[in-house]
């Protein structure tokens with residue numbers, strides 16, 4: 001059963017990101033001008049200003065660089081408290097904010113290796129697959 005989640009960011013760029021997630025692929029925009037990886041999705045390259053982007057497949061692997069537990073209910077009881085958020089530095093470089101899968105903040109060691117997996121979720125925009133990270 002799909003987890004009910006707060007609304008995702010949708011729109012140009014973001015829609016394509018979620019389409020790739022639906023196929024089980026973590027892909028980020030890559031500037032065709034300078035090669036920079038762009039995350040979150042943007043209309044133009046934040047490094048050179050070019051507007052031409054491809055979608056580059058990520059390995060889905062990275063390391064934990066930061067984390068926190070939320071004890072305040074910001075979503076009307078939708079998310080069970082407390083819930084954990086993690087910041088993953090992908091091996092390709094970009095920092096990716098996500099949730100841990102199969103472990104909690106109390107289990108984390110700095111630099112811990114993680115890999116992406118996708119879970120079935122649902123928000124006001126419909127069903128989708130959310131990238132989360134499990135311990136390697």
Ligand SMILES: [Zn+2]
Pocket residue numbers: 031032033034035036045046047048049050
């Ligand atoms: Zn660029």
